[in-house]
Amino acid sequence: MYRYFLGAALLLSAAARAQTAPTASVLTQADKLTTAQQYEAAYALLDKADPQNQQPDVVLAKEKLLLSYYLISVNYKSFGLKNLQPGETVAQLRGQKGPYSMHLLDIPKELKRLQQKSPQNYALSKGLGDYYYQAQQCHCGERDKTDAQLLALVLRYYGSAHAHGVGDFMSYYAVGYALLMQKKPEPSLAAFEQSIALNAEYPTSHYNLAFAQAQLGRWADATPHAQAAYRLYPDPELKADAARLLGHLYLQQKQPAEAKVALQQSLDLQPRSYASLLQLLQLAVAERSPTAPELATRLYQLDPADDQMFVDIMDTFQAANQWTEAEAVFRSQLPTAPKTPAAQGLLHFYLAILNMQLQRPKEARPHFLTAQTQLRKVAKPDNPMFELIEKGLKETRP
Known part of the structure; x- marks a missing residue:
């Protein structure tokens, strides 16, 4: 009897290895195609490997591909993909009409079904968190749910995944964001800090950590993170926002010279920024600076009515x-x-x-x-x- 069970265990182990090796190979090939921006080909490969959505790793790979690279979506259940040509980007094409191949995948339904079969697979919980966070951000799916309900689902599923050691910098960032949206800056700090620990180069974690600390009146703690966000953001608009936040933090710490530099940096990036012009005007008037009339005029000219x-x-x-x-x-x-x-x-x-x-x-x-x-x-x-x-x-x- 002992030998029978041992033999059965060995057979099961061999079968598992036989399934895992092809799956790993498919995922590797799909990653290479994704890197080459061949998104339709990558999805076709994944769908051929698991057309009935029975393999959690493959379904999660499908989800990541669809949510990251779709060009159009219908109710966040049907997604259009395309193999991009050199010079094309998802950002340029998203929302535009085109000859896209459509793929139907009810992501939450499939992930919840797989959860019932594999309740200890917390990567599925993270996948559900990913889905609900993206749905809340784009407002293009789950229309029967409010923002508050979507954020609660984000916290529920990411919380389950994180409690079992499954997460990445974006999932921790999303938890911090959800808590901030719920007006809970104090508990959001740990989530943003963990996100930064996992990826110190992601500027939005720094920005929102600084924002949360500013809401708590922790100006000095917030300052280095606002500085990091300003340094790391490549987008001029976001960089301007970080500089403006930094200027606000310096003002709260009675450092007008540093505030003026940061606010001017923000204004250089966003010459029509009402908030930056107003704060610079307030500094100039307080100092009786000769630049005050010019700043007031620029503020007036944004909208004379x-x-x-x-x-x-x-x-x-x-x-x-x-x-x-x-x-x-x-x-x-x-x-x-x-x-x-x-x-x-x-x-x-x-x-x-x-x-x-x-x-x-x-x-x-x-x-x-x-x-x-x-x-x-x-x-x-x-x-x-x-x-x-x-x-x-x-x-x-x-």
């Missing part, structure tokens, strides 16, 4: 008790301000307010009158600005 812009500029100069300087900035825009009712009405309205603050009722009155005429064309009668205009006209009546 934006009421919030006028408020922000006024608040900035008011904080430094520089009413005359604020009035001069707005007055300098009169010759070139757009002739639209909103732009003209707002500019004259705030010039009237500033002149009243400076106790110049005579100068304020014509601005109130012009503001009233122009704003009546675009604002509702119950707009609070009309009450202030009426009050100003009464107080400035000759």
